[in-house]
Each structure stands twice: as C-alpha cells, then as structure tokens.
Amino acid sequence: MALSIATRQLDGVTILDLSGRITLGEGSVQLRDAIRDLISKGVKNVLLSLGDVNYIDSSGLGELVSAFTTAKNQGAEVKLLNLTKKVKDVLQVTKLYTVFDIFDDEASAIASFK
Amino acid sequence: MDSVAEVEAAAENFTHAAGMDEDESFRVAMAVREATVNAVLHGNGYDPNKQVSVSFENNGKAIVITIADQGEGLDPDKLPDPLAPENLLRGTGRGIFLIRSFLDEVHFRQLHPGTELTLIKNLKAAAS
Numbered sequence: 001m002a003l004s005i006a007t008r009q010l011d012g013v014t015i016l017d018l019s020g021r022i023t024l025g026e027g028s029v030q031l032r033d034a035i036r037d038l039i040s041k042g043v044k045n046v047l048l049s050l051g052d053v054n055y056i057d058s059s060g061l062g063e064l065v066s067a068f069t070t071a072k073n074q075g076a077e078v079k080l081l082n083l084t085k086k087v088k089d090v091l092q093v094t095k096l097y098t099v100f101d102i103f104d105d106e107a108s109a110i111a112s113f114k
Numbered sequence: 115m116d117s118v119a120e121v122e123a124a125a126e127n128f129t130h131a132a133g134m135d136e137d138e139s140f141r142v143a144m145a146v147r148e149a150t151v152n153a154v155l156h157g158n159g160y161d162p163n164k165q166v167s168v169s170f171e172n173n174g175k176a177i178v179i180t181i182a183d184q185g186e187g188l189d190p191d192k193l194p195d196p197l198a199p200e201n202l203l204r205g206t207g208r209g210i211f212l213i214r215s216f217l218d219e220v221h222f223r224q225l226h227p228g229t230e231l232t233l234i235k236n237l238k239a240a241a242s
Contacts, residue, residue: 024151025115058148058212062205069203086140093215094208095197 003027003053005034013045013110014038015081019052022060031060035067035078044076045113049106051082056090068100077101081109118154121168122147125179128170132177132237141216142177142235148209149181149231157183157229176218176237182230190222 003020016034021027038046048067056064064080071078079101083091091097103109125146129139150166158164164184171178194201196208214220219234 023147024118055144057144057151058206058208059151061208065203066205085137089137089141090144090212093212095202099202 003030005030007034010106011110011114013047013113014043015047015049015106017049017052021055022053022063023055023057024059028059028063031063032066035063035070039071039074039076046071046076046078047081047106047109047113048078049081050087051084053087054084056087061090061094061096065096065099077113079103079109079112081106115151115154117166118147118150121150121181124168124170128172128179129177129235132172134177134235134237138235142179142233145213145216145233146179146181148213149233152209153181153183153185153229153231156188157185159185172237174237176234179233180230181233182225182228184225184228186227187224187229188222 003018003022003026006017006019008015008017018027018031022031035046046067048064067078081103083102088097091100101112103112122143125143126139129142134142146168150168153166154160158166167180167182169180190210193210194207196202196204196211201207213231213233217233218236219232221232221234223230223232
C-alpha cells in the first residue's frame with residue numbers, strides 16, 4: 001500500500017495524518033513534496049502523525065531526516081506523533097529516536113509547539 | 115522496483131515458513147529489501163541488462179539468504195558510520211547499517227563484477 005497523506009489544522013499546528021508505507025518509490029517522494037510545500041508556504045509547526053504507518057525503510061528514514069533539517073533551516077519544526085512498533089524499532093536502531101521530538105498523544109504534541 | 119517488492123514478499127513468506135515470529139520476520143524481510151534495493155540501484159545502477167539474483171536456504175539452524183548484483187562492487191569497510199554525530203542528520207547511508215543490525219551475520223563477497231551479500235539469521239532452538 002502506498003502512502004496517503006491527509007492534512008488538517010489544529011491550534012496553529014499543521015498535522016499530516018500519514019497512512020501506509022514510507023519507502024523508496026512508495027511514499028518517500030510524496031512525503032518530501034508535502035513537507036516542502038508546507039515549508040514554502042511559511043508553515044512553522046508541522047506534526048507528522050504516523051499511527052497508520054506500518055513500514056519505513058532507509059529511504060523513508062532519510063525523508064524524515066530531510067523534513068527535520070529542511071524545516072529547521074527555515075525556522076520551522078517537524079515533530080512526530082504515534083509511532084507504530086515497527087517504525088519505533090527502526091528509529092531506535094538508527095538513533096534517530098534521539099533526534100526527533102516524539103509524542104504518544106496529540107494534545108501533548110500540539111502543546112509542545114507553544 | 116516491482117522486483118524489490120517480490121523479493122520482500124518472498125522473504126516474508128520464507129521467514130514465516132521457517133517459524134520466525136512477526137518481529138524477526140519484519141527485520142529479516144526489511145534487511146532483504148534494503149539489500150535488494152542496493153543491488154538494483156547502487157550495484158546495477160538500474161541497468162535493465164543487469165540481473166539481481168536472490169536465493170533462500172533454511173539449513174535447520176539458520177536461514178541463509180544471498181543477494182548478488184552485477185555492478186562494480188563496493189567496499190563495506192569504507193561506508194560511513196550513520197550513527198556518528200556528523201552523519202546522524204544525513205539523508206542517506208543507513209541501508210547496510212540496518213542490514214547488519216537486523217541479521218546475525220552479514221558477509222560481502224566481490225564477484226568481479228558484482229557484489230554478493232550473504233545474510234544469516236539464526237533460528238531459535240525448537241522447544242523440546
């Protein structure tokens with residue numbers, strides 16, 4: 001299953017609800033385009049909701065890192081919400097768990113941007 | 115990339131048939147996927163005239179998966195460490211690290227031309 005992305009706004013935060021796989025050829029480019037689009041429009045607070053992302057590969061990890069650094073370079077922030085076990089596993093192995101702000105509940109994640 | 119999906123699905127089926135649980139199966143299948151992507155993209159350079167061969171074996175103690183390309187080869191010792199602070203925010207360079215993390219043994223062999231990866235995951239001893 002490819003990646004689907006739904007966008008919503010809440011308290012000044014743009015939330016991307018991602019569903020599917022973030023892998024080479026299946027979701028990486030979609031994620032990259034979505035993030036670049038938001039950052040180019042001046043969006044500062046981005047929350048990636050990953051509760052329905054059941055798979056990420058090294059290419060997908062690279063896109064998450066690129067999203068993080070692209071945002072940071074533009075004075076914006078990208079944070080992560082609701083990691084599935086498999087995604088958490090991969091982020092921990094690669095030490096990227098220490099790079100991102102990661103939350104288990106949406107209210108805390110939204111509050112963290114204030 | 116369709117062939118990568120086929121190999122990944124085959125790895126999932128193979129690991130399940132070998133009795134691996136969901137977590138182990140995911141890790142092995144992911145490593146196989148990463149290795150196959152490397153073979154197609156970095157090894158063969160997406161050249162449709164070059165092939166990637168994959169084999170699966172269960173010897174009763176471990177599963178042994180080999181993935182070979184027909185590219186120019188690589189020196190695994192020269193790959194940067196993706197966990198190093200200066201590399202942590204790089205967008206690439208995590209594939210072989212993940213493969214090594216998820217398997218018990220990973221061996222590289224230069225084929226002239228090509229690279230063959232042998233991935234070994236030990237099977238848990240069957241309950242007596």
